[in-house]
């Protein structure tokens with residue numbers, strides 16, 4: 435591409451009038467990158483159309499699935515593994531995949547939209563971070579090379595866009611109030627919160643996550659946690675209180691877990707329910723059907739609990755309980771239950787969590803028993 439026209443593309447893409455569309459969480463990245471691609475090409479397509487059609491493509495969320503989706507919208511596409519030399523000569527914009535700094539496996543990364551390469555700098559849109567201008571050398575450190583060249587065709591338009599957009603706006607305005615996350619203030623008194631925090635203090639260990647039925651250390655969950663067995667009248671009464679709230683029996687709760695997050699620590703978007711890789715665990719110990727999250731303090735900045743699919747961000751408040759359900763009536767993971775403990779920006783956040791299983795928890799009926807394993811989430 436000629437230098438001048440490249441500059442036009444870059445200034446057009448990054449202009450104020452062409453605001454990029456931010457992804458609300460990592461799992462939203464493939465949708466957001468495609469929304470931004472359409473926007474860069476000034477093609478009007480509703481978010482609803484992308485959100486309903488793209489995830490249905492075979493192989494989603496791969497680059498191949500994005501390719502198939504774009505072809506269904508009359509784009510001409512070419513998927514390639516590019517070399518750094520070829521990167522310089524691209525006709526932009528193109529979709530590509532970069533690995534995250536803290537990737538735990540080869541699929542951990544993000545799709546970004548390459549718009550230009552000039553004077554040894556690469557211009558790209560990261561849907562989670564906005565427009566980036568970085569030296570090519572540092573871009574190459576994280577770049578996978580996997581790239582999708584794309585070109586819209588004459589029929590890359592949504593014929594009934596205006597009508598669909600109006601319906602979308604109307605729906606958003608009249609959207610029913612969500613009932614999937616409920617808040618129960620003063621579930622604990624400040625004194626009870628203090629008492630729990632003091633009991634947990636000597637027991638903290640780095641929190642784990644569950645992957646393929648095994649517990650692991652993970653950059654996705656950087657907090658510390660402590661298990662509190664029901665071998666003391668006070669703790670035991672909290673299990674009972676939780677059971678009353680959820681209309682169940684205290685024996686169905688996993689061991690109460692306190693977690694503490696220092697500045698910059700977080701628990702990235704995840705489901706509390708166990709997935710198909712943990713079938714054995716589900717059969718033996720039951721699915722994690724519901725969660726009660728308790729905030730034990732609130733003198734810190736950040737650390738909200740975020741439910742991106744529900745557009746809900748719960749503010750931590752001392753003694754507040756947040757309740758949500760992780761599976762639907764058929765026992766399948768409810769996609770709306772995805773949530774995160776956002777990074778703590780200043781101070782220390784402390785929570786306690788009660789995860790409800792659909793089977794009696796293994797050590798819940800014995801006193802002074804060692805926990806089977808620390809409570810887990812992925």
Ligand SMILES: O=C(O)CCC(=O)C(=O)O
Pocket residue numbers: 693701706727737738739740773774775776785787811
């Ligand atoms: O810290 C939070 O706000 C969320 C914690 C969480 O998701 C969990 O413990 O499963």
Ligand SMILES: [Fe+2]
Pocket residue numbers: 704705706773811
């Ligand atoms: Fe969680």
